[in-house]
Amino acid sequence: MKNLISLVFVSILAGVLTLGSYKMFFEEKDFFSQEKASLPEYIPANYSNRVSGTNVDFTEAANKTVHSVVHVKNLAVTRSPFQRTQGDLALRGAGSGVIISPDGYIVTNNHVIQKANKLQVTLNNNQNYEAEVIGTDPKSDIALIKIDAEDLSYLPFGDSNDARIGEWVLAVGNPFNLTSTVTAGIISAKSRDLGMDQNVSSFIQTDAAVNPGNSGGALVNINGELIGINTAITSQTGSYVGYAFAVPSNNARKIVEDIMEFGNVQQGILGIRGTEAADSRELDRSISEGVYVSDVESGSGAEEGGIKSGDVIRKIDNVQIRKFSDLIGYISSKRPGDVVQVNVLRNGNEKALNVRLTEYEVFPIQAIGLEVTNASESDLKKNKVKNGVKITRGLTPQMESERLTGTIITEIDNQAVNNVDDVKRIISNKDSSEPISVTFVAPNGEKQKYVWR
Template sequence: MLGQKQKWRVVGGVLVGLALLLGSAPLHAGAWPVAVEGDKLPTLADMLERTTPGVVNIATSGSVEVAETPLLNDPFFRHFFDIPTMRRAKKIRSLGSGVVVDAAHGYILTNHHVIDKAQVITVTLHDGRALKAVQVGADPETDVAVIKVEAKDLHALPLGNSDILRVGDFVVAIGNPFGLGQTVTSGIVSALGRSGLGIKGYEDFIQTDASINPGNSGGALVNLRGELVGINTAILAKGGGNVGIGFAIPANMTKQLMAQLIEYGEVRRGLLGISSQDLTPELNQAFGLEHQHGSVVTRVTRGSAAQKAGLQAGDIITEVNGVAVRNAAHMRNLVGLLRVGEAVQLTRLRDGHSRTVKAVVEASKREQIEGSRLSPRLEGAVLEKEEQDEKPGVVVRKVVRGSMAARMGLQEGDRLLEVNQQSVKNLADMGKALAVDGRQMLLTLERGERRIRVMVR
C-alpha cells in the first residue's frame, strides 16, 4: 500500500503531466486533445470500431439431473444404506462470448464449455439483436465449438496467422466478462505454445496479460490490425478472477478444427501409432546431441502408420510437415489436427542422421462393447477403449437412463480403473476380472479429479 506522501506524489505527477499536455495544445471547453503538436494521439478506437461488431455475447440455459442431497451423489453410500436413486432437474445457465467467422452462413466460434449441455443458446449481437443459435459441432478435447445463427448483416472477423505471433506483440481481448456486456482489454503476448496445464487434452495456448475474466470464454483475441489470432479460453487464478495470466487457442488451430466441425459435427482425429516423450537435456546428452528440440519415440504400434513409415523406438521426431517440433505435447497437437487419410512428412533423427519419411494418417481404432456382455450388472452401459488411449482403464461411453448401470451410479465419461481391486487397462482385462464369479462387485472409477468406489451385489 502507498503511504499518504507517496499517493500525493503520484497524483501530483499525473496533474503535472496533464498540465503539460493541456498547455501544449489549444482546447475547446470540455474537450480532450486528439493531437499534440500536430501528431495524432495513439488509439485503438478505429480498429475496435471495425472489430467489435464481430464479437457476440452468448447466454445458454439447460438442465441436468442431480441428487436430492450431495451425500446421495455417492453411489457407495446409496447402495450401503439401500437408498433408491432420487434425482431432480437442476437448471443451469452460462454466459460467454463468441466470434463470427463466416457472415454468409452465420457460423460463430466459441468454447465447448460455454455451450456444453445447453438446451437453449441465445446470441446477442453488437447491434442489440438477440438470436437463437444451434450447435453445429463441438470438440471437448480442444474446447472448441461452432454454433450457427440465421441473420443478415453479420460482421465476420478476418482470421490472422497465429503462427507468426511473437512474445511481446500487442493484442486485444474482446468479450463479455461477468455478463457486463462487451468489454475490451489490451496487453501483450506473454508466451507461446503453453501446454501441460491440464486444462484440456490438446493444449498449445497463447498466454497473454490482456485481462480475461469469467464470461470472456469464447471471445476474440485480436492483433492491432483487428485480425483474429486466438479464442480466449481460460485463466490461471485460484480466485477465478484475472491476475494477468490468460490463455487463448491459436486461430490456426481453430481454423483446422472448425472445418471438421462444420463438415462432420466432430473432429475425426487420425492416428499415427506412436508414443513419445520430451527430448530433455539429459536425453540430448545421452544421444550425443547439442541443444536439439523434438520428441523421442518410445513405442511404435505394430501395423500402424508409423511402423509402415519405418519409425522405430528411439527415433527423434524433429519436424512435422516442416514445422519444428518443440516437445511431445506439440508433436501430439500437430498430429492430432491431421485428418484421416492425410499424408504427413516426418523428419526423424536416428544415429545422428536426419531423414524425412512419409506416413498416411489412419483412423483411430476403438473397441466398444455392451456392458451386459461382460456382466448383467453392467446392463445399460457401453464401454470403450481407444487404441491411442494410453491411460489405464476403460471409459464409460454411454449409460441408458433407468438401466442397471444407471441405478448403480455410473455416468458417461467415468473411467473404470479396477474391478474387485484388480487393475484393468483395457476391455480384455475388464472381461477377465468380471469372469470371476462373486456375490458382489467392487468398481473403482475416476470421475473428473475424484476417485469413487461403487459396490454392487
C-alpha cells in the same frame, strides 16, 4: 615586481582554461544533441516498419473485432418438486462467442454451452437471437452454434502458426452483456501444455486481461485476424492474474470444419509414443529439444513412413518441435489421410520422412462411463493378451478417478472385442435397461470382470 607578473600570468592562464572548459562542456554538448536530433539518410538492414512499443494503434483491429464478438447465455429449465409443468428458464452460465461467417455460425467454448436447454445470443448492437448447437468437441473445449441471421460482421481466421512471442494481441469478449470489451497484451508463450486431458493441450498464452465471461471470445492480432479462442485462465482466486490461454485458431478452424463436414472431429495421429528429448534418459544431454520416439505402433503411418524407435522429431512441415505440446498442437490441426513431412534426428544425421496420418478412432461407452480406442499390437503384447480395445479416459469424475487409462477391455457381455467396431456393434444391439459386463486386463496382467446394472 616578479610576484606581480607571476600573479597576472596565473590569472590569464586560469581565464584561458575556464573559457576552454566552457567550449568543451557546453558548445560540444550542443553539437552532439543536434546530431542525435537528425535522422540518417539510410535505413539499417534490420529496420522494420512494424509498429512497436506504446505507439501501436489498436483501433483498427478493435473496430474489426467488436461487432463480431457476441454474448452467449446458457439457460436451463428450473422446476420445483411441487410443479408438474415446466418451470422458468434460469441462467446456468454465460460467456462469449465469435461470429465466423455472415450467415450466423459462431465459435465458442463447449463449457459455455454444455447442458443448456436454451441458448441466447446477444450481438454488440443488443439484438437477441436464439441459437442452436451444431456440434461440440469437449476434448478441445470448442463448440459451434448458429443463429438465424444474415450479413453479420464476422472475423476471418488467421494462421496461428505465424503468431510470434512478443507480438501484440487483443482479447475481445462480451463477458457481462455490456457489449464487447477489448483488452490488450502480448503473446507470452506458444504451445503451452496445461496438463489437461484434451486433444489440444497446446495453448497460446497471453497477458491480455481475460476474466470469467470472456470464455469463447476472440484473440486477434493487430490486423484483426482471429488467432485464438480464449478458453482458460490460471488463477487461485478465479480472477485474472496475468495468465490467459487460447485454443490456437488453426485447431479451432479444423474442429469447426470437421463438425460442419463430418458431424464430428476427425483426429489424425502419427502413431508414435515418446517423451520430450530433455526428459529422455536414452539421449545425450546435448540434445535438449524435440520429441524422443520410444515406440512406433505397428501398421501406423509412422511405421510406414520410416520413423523408428530412437528417432528424435525436430520439425513437422518446417514447424519447430521443441516439446511434446508442439507436436500435439500441430498434428491436432490435421486430419487422417494428410501427409506431413517429419524431420527426425537419427544417429546424428537428420532425415526428412513423409508420413500419412492415420485415424484416431474412439468410442464412448456411456453406460459404463469410459471411452475406448483400438489397441495396437504393442498394447496387446504389453498386456499379454491377443485381443482388446484400450481405455483412453473416464467420461465421469468417478471413472476418471479410477485411473483406468491404458487398461485393456477384452470382452463385453462375454463377447470378445478386437476393435472399436466390435464395441459399437455390441453396445448398439443392447437395450439400455440391460446390465453390461466388462472384462478388464490391467497392465500387470490381472483379469477382472465387472457388471453394471
